Structure formats: C-alpha cells, structure tokens
Amino acid sequence: MSTFADVAVSGRFQLRFQSLFQQGRALAFPCDAQGHVPMDDLSERARCNYLYARAVVGREFATPSVVRELG
Template sequence: MPTISTTSAQTGYELRFQSLFQAGRALAFPCDADGHVDMDALSRRALNNYLFARTLIGRDFGSPMVSPILH
C-alpha cells in the first residue's frame, strides 16, 4: 500500500481502492474532496499503483471511494 504523503495531509482526503478478493487489501492515494488525484505529486511507484488500481476496477478492485483522513 502506498504511503500517505504530506500532500494527503494537506488535502485531508484519500481515494481508496478496496480489493474484491483479499480482505484488508487496498490501495489509497491522496485526493481532493471530489476524488481528484494529483498524479504529478505521486512518486513513480505510487503513480504505477494508482494506474494499476484504476485499470483493474471491477476485476481486482472495487469502485474507489473518497474518505476523509482521520488524524
């Protein structure tokens, strides 16, 4: 799972892709309240994971959900 960066702390939200097959497995990325991810701010690894999760919606991951980051 990608590490939540300071960018997520600034936005206060994350876009979470939950696995359809493995309980507790998810990929989460910093986003705004509307679920928009600043792909330019992601590390190369996080960007690859984000694109991977988007590609596999409905096959390996459920639809992404926006949620506030609880501090």
C-alpha cells in the same frame, strides 16, 4: 489541476481502492474532496499503482471511494 498543497488546505482525503478478494487490502492515494488525485505529486511507484488500480476496477478492486483520512 490540483496540487498536493491544494489537497492539504482543503482537508485530507484519500481515494481508496478496496480489494475484491482480500479483506483489508486496499490501495489509497491522496486526493481532494472530489476524488481528484494530484498525479504529478505522486512518486513513480505510487503513480504506477494508481494507474494499475484504475485499470483493474471491477476485476481486482472495487470502485474507489473518497474517504477522509484518519488522524
């Protein structure tokens, strides 16, 4: 299982769920290069948002993509 420290060492990536209906709206979560999100390192709110986004892929959000963080 990845930890946030592993994510930081391997480079900074985000798993982005882009809204299907509102341009510019997305949910993004730290992940490794393969898209694995360290759920144990997320806050409760972020974890709930992540699980929600996964549940509504294809209905509210597009299939997520792994992107390198800017900056």
